[in-house]
Amino acid sequence: MKRARARHKPCALKELEVSVSELGLGYESDEIVLFRYCSGTCETAVRNYDLSLKNMRLKKKIRKEKVRARPCCRPLAYDDDVSFLDTYNRYYTVNELSAKECGCV
Amino acid sequence: MKRARARHKPCALKELEVSVSELGLGYESDEIVLFRYCSGTCETAVRNYDLSLKNMRLKKKIRKEKVRARPCCRPLAYDDDVSFLDTYNRYYTVNELSAKECGCV
Numbered sequence: 001m002k003r004a005r006a007r008h009k010p011c012a013l014k015e016l017e018v019s020v021s022e023l024g025l026g027y028e029s030d031e032i033v034l035f036r037y038c039s040g041t042c043e044t045a046v047r048n049y050d051l052s053l054k055n056m057r058l059k060k061k062i063r064k065e066k067v068r069a070r071p072c073c074r075p076l077a078y079d080d081d082v083s084f085l086d087t088y089n090r091y092y093t094v095n096e097l098s099a100k101e102c103g104c105v
Numbered sequence: 106m107k108r109a110r111a112r113h114k115p116c117a118l119k120e121l122e123v124s125v126s127e128l129g130l131g132y133e134s135d136e137i138v139l140f141r142y143c144s145g146t147c148e149t150a151v152r153n154y155d156l157s158l159k160n161m162r163l164k165k166k167i168r169k170e171k172v173r174a175r176p177c178c179r180p181l182a183y184d185d186d187v188s189f190l191d192t193y194n195r196y197y198t199v200n201e202l203s204a205k206e207c208g209c210v
Contacts, residue, residue, distance in 0.1 A: 008171050016166060024160030025153060037158050039170045047201040048130060049180060053142050055129030061121060065144045066113050072177035074210045075154060096152040105179045105210045 011040035011073035013102045020084050027092060031084040038102035042071035045104030075099035116145035116178030118207045125189050132197060136189040143207035147176035150209030180204035 015036045020029035053069040056062045079098040085091055120141045125134035158174040161167045184203040190196055 014170075016161065018161070018166065022160070022164065022166070023153075023157040024163075025156055035157060035161070037154070037161070037167070037172060039167075039172050041171050047183070048128075048199050049142070049183065049201055049204060051130055052128040052140060052202060055127070056121065056123070056140070056142070059127065059129075061123065061127070062142070062144075065119075066146050066178070067142060067144050068177050068179060072173050072179060072210065073171070074173060074177060076210075078152070078154065094153050096154050097157060099154060105177065105181075 008041040008043075009039070010044065011038060011042050011102055011104050013037075013099060014039045020086070023097070025094065027084070027086050028088075029084050029086040033082055033084070034098065036079065036098045036100070038073045038075055038099050040073050040102075042073050042104035045071040047071070071104040073102060074105050076101040076103040076105070113146040113148075114144070115149065116143060116147050116207055116209050118142075118204060119144045125191070128202070130199065132189070132191050133193075134189050134191040138187055138189070139203065141184065141203045141205070143178045143180055143204050145178050145207075147178050147209035150176040152176070176209040178207060179210050181206040181208040181210070 050069045077100040078096040079100045081093050081095045083093045155174045182205040183201040184205045186198050186200045188198045
């Protein structure tokens with residue numbers, strides 16, 4: 001008997017509270033930030049572009065090229081810069097950390 | 106001796122002249138269209154978002170979720186609708202077929 005496949009949800013914005021240290025960007029700080037990210041699939045967002053690109057590939061009209069013939073669930077915009085103090089009391093600002101809006105691009 | 110790896114070029118707009126039939130969308134027509142697409146890699150476009158998302162994955166803070174922690178080279182905009190006559194003289198219009206602008210989203 002085959003197990004049911006995990007049902008993938010459509011592309012949407014999700015959030016997670018994490019410490020700055022946990023972000024893994026190299027900063028040591030216990031300050032908590034709201035990390036928002038894009039999660040889900042884009043099956044319903046396939047365009048004529050994607051279908052045609054897939055065919056150009058199959059027909060070897062496009063070869064040895066890095067092309068993506070499927071929409072990506074990605075941020076359409078990013079939140080404002082995030083500022084924090086690290087454990088040595090140094091002040092940092094990081095940009096494009098958290099998503100503001102997601103879409104199937 | 107190892108063979109050199111293909112050097113991937115940065116994300117850019119490319120073009121190809123193809124017949125409507127070749128697009129593989131199910132239409133039979135010898136009319137030629139200019140199919141423009143996005144090709145290349147986005148290594149230089151990695152954001153704090155991507156690095157953090159990758160870490161959240163490694164730390165199992167995000168599990169069983171479909172997330173993409175790398176920028177995609179995709180159309181930022183599509184060309185105008187394309188119209189053509191098929192071999193039976195029927196008129197069709199297809200949208201979002203060809204890219205107008207590419208970017209690392």
